[in-house]
Amino acid sequence: MSLEFICALCAAYLLGAVPFGLVLTKALAKRDPREHGSGNIGATNAMRTGGKLVGALTLLADILKGSIPVLLAIYAGLTESAIAAIAAVTFLGHIFPVYLRFRGGKGVATMLGVMLPWQPLVAGIGVVIWLLALKVSRYVSLSSILAAVSLPLLIVWSGGSMPALEVGILIASLVTLKHASNIKRLLNGTEPATGSGRQAKQ
Numbered sequence: 001m002s003l004e005f006i007c008a009l010c011a012a013y014l015l016g017a018v019p020f021g022l023v024l025t026k027a028l029a030k031r032d033p034r035e036h037g038s039g040n041i042g043a044t045n046a047m048r049t050g051g052k053l054v055g056a057l058t059l060l061a062d063i064l065k066g067s068i069p070v071l072l073a074i075y076a077g078l079t080e081s082a083i084a085a086i087a088a089v090t091f092l093g094h095i096f097p098v099y100l101r102f103r104g105g106k107g108v109a110t111m112l113g114v115m116l117p118w119q120p121l122v123a124g125i126g127v128v129i130w131l132l133a134l135k136v137s138r139y140v141s142l143s144s145i146l147a148a149v150s151l152p153l154l155i156v157w158s159g160g161s162m163p164a165l166e167v168g169i170l171i172a173s174l175v176t177l178k179h180a181s182n183i184k185r186l187l188n189g190t191e192p193a194t195g196s197g198r199q200a201k202q
Contacts, residue, residue: 016093066113084163141182
């Protein structure tokens with residue numbers, strides 16, 4: 001492994017670790033999303049804490065921070081394994097950010113970000129699954145879990161590489177684990193649905 005590639009991995013991790021939900025909510029709404037709603041720094045809680053604009057900007061930023069390192073790796077002509085490593089560390093940066101003592105978001109937007117330039121068909125179908133699941137169930141958390149769990153299956157179905165499948169399994173596992181409390185509430189029937197008026201915990 002070359003020094004240049006090690007530096008690229010570090011840069012990808014550090015970009016992935018930037019907590020845009022926290023930065024944008026503090027900058028634009030003068031509030032800390034960790035002190036409101038679910039306490040999560042992702043787009044859903046950023047919107048709840050700082051409004052629709054903050055939520056939309058957080059969503060875009062979390063997608064872009066996943067896409068940019070992977071896109072650069074593809075344009076640099078790196079091998080599939082190297083692209084997979086870049087994708088993995090970028091996603092891990094969001095889940096375990098060094099800036100926040102390794103307590104990050106749930107990874108749904110960044111999951112989309114790392115897959116978009118690398119596995120665009122998989123990413124597109126994943127978005128459709130998320131939207132359909134939300135329309136039917138009205139649970140953001142369930143939609144996110146279903147989209148994540150479908151990721152490895154979609155990679156296999158689309159003929160993706162083994163490195164891509166390994167990253168897909170890693171992402172699906174971590175996103176599901178980060179939604180453990182949501183899964184408990186879904187099973188108990190206490191998870192608030194979109195528009196229910198109850199405080200969501202996404």
